[in-house]
Amino acid sequence: MRLTGCRAMEHLLRRLKTASPWVVDAGITLLVQIAVTMPFVIPRGPELPAATWPAYGLTALGVLPLLWRRRAPVAVLTAISGVQMLYIATLDGPGQPLPYAALIAVYTIAVLSPRRRRLAVLTVSGPLIFIGVRMNTGDVRELLFSLFCFCGAYALGRSQLRATRVEADQAAARERARIAREMHDVLSHSVALMVVQAEAGPVSVRTAPERAEAAFDAIAGTGRDAMTQLRRMLGVLREDGSGPRRPQPVLAELAALVRRVSDSGVPVAYATTGEVRPLPPDIETTAFRVVQEALTNAVKHAAPSRITARLDYGPRSLTITVTDDGRGPATGGGGTPGHGLIGVRERAAAHGGTARTGPGPGGRGFEVEVALPLVGSAPGVAQ
Known part of the structure; x- marks a missing residue:
């Protein structure tokens, strides 16, 4: 009650x-x-x-x-x-x-x-x-009581104003952090793919001209996609809150993301287990960004020959696992700490979930594992 x-x-x-x-x-x-x-x-x-x-x-x-x-x-x-x-x-x-x-x-x-x-x-x-x-x-008592009430009302108003300003500053800081994560995810992923494709272009021109054209097409497609996402984000920033916001990425778009990475020359295997079903929009956006960052991290730092991405739909949580067979953290590969992995942990913690990063199975490569609760759960971040 x-x-x-x-x-x-x-x-x-x-x-x-x-x-x-x-x-x-x-x-x-x-x-x-x-x-x-x-x-x-x-x-x-x-x-x-x-x-x-x-x-x-x-x-x-x-x-x-x-x-x-x-x-x-x-x-x-x-x-x-x-x-x-x-x-x-x-x-x-x-x-x-x-x-x-x-x-x-x-x-x-x-x-x-x-x-x-x-x-x-x-x-x-x-x-x-x-x-x-x-x-x-x-009466003196009435005078003192009246002065006390007046000063109390004034002090309460000033304290409320300060509390409102602090709350507004905190909200602005959270929004800046969110925008920074979104910008990092979009730009880092797209630029990493474009660099990989551009580096492979000269080799393809000399050895397999027919593949060079595909590489340059992939660079152009990745650039156009990055521009589209940036325009969408800038459009949200320009909105005054009165109109509808642009849709955030959802899990249905993961197949296209995996295809773009595979087109860059790094094969990606994508699979799901459990009962695939619609999830809350904020969970789907977070899951998409986690996979995007893990793929970007592997392409930029690990030089893998293969990447595996898996989504496990459990009854109470969604578990995201991205594993590569690249250099791994021991040689300064995929384990290099940076804003991307910090952003992954922040996104998981924001939902009361956990994030684990480290060597892959058998100590080879690198693995990112994030668990997002689909019901209330105590927050935590695993290092």
Whole structure:
């Protein structure tokens, strides 16, 4: 029951973050109006001031400006404070436990207003609070309590602003890292294949002219594919978030990827085991990028004669294994650490999966093995 309540609260908070500011402010105004209404509806002793309609009307008037708190926070605080002063000076109605509307206005100023306006509000508010308390009870305890509430609302607003900025910086850093991984995967893979094909071209021209033409066609095809992917990524960067994003690579495209690598002169055997089925889009994109990076790493560093790529569809996880028979880590081949293998580990860890890299079966070649959970799992990265 408690877990269900927590999930409902998390869902509500997510909805509030994406809701229209006008809807949020209207909800806040309604909640404050309910709070200030309570002293008027709760039965009161005969010795207390009577709850009259004029008093309630003026109280409600002091809440209404909250609807515009984001557009003109200083003007809203001024209007609310003016209504409260008028209430104290002209009516002897029920008081409020807290100046709810004024505290929300102060919080909004702390979050949204520039430094000069905030300093002006801080300078003027002290004397105004003193005057308001003097007109009401003149009690020192009320003065200290009012100053404490004012400073607390302001401090809360400033801390919320800092937390929002930190969250925005962290989100920007994550997005930069994601873009860097995508750019690395696209460029590193395509350039590696083009280099291999270009190096084989002169040999083919001398020994097998008919194969040279195929090599140059493969270079052109790889370049065109790289340009297409880069344009797609740059198009995503230019989007403002209002339109649909371009599709990310999926596992159905692995066959074409394997064919391009094989055309470069390094045969690749691709196989799947288990029940092949559609997976969540983020899992499919990660799996595609892992295979792409492992193939690129082998072509660039290991000089293999053969590469094997296998996807094992388990009931609870997807296991990706890419093995080559090249030089291996012992001779500085496929095991050379770099941004690519770091990116593989980061991608696996982002899904709560594991990544293992090292010598292949029997100590020959190099192997990359990544396990991505298809259900909730504890995160971990194997070195």
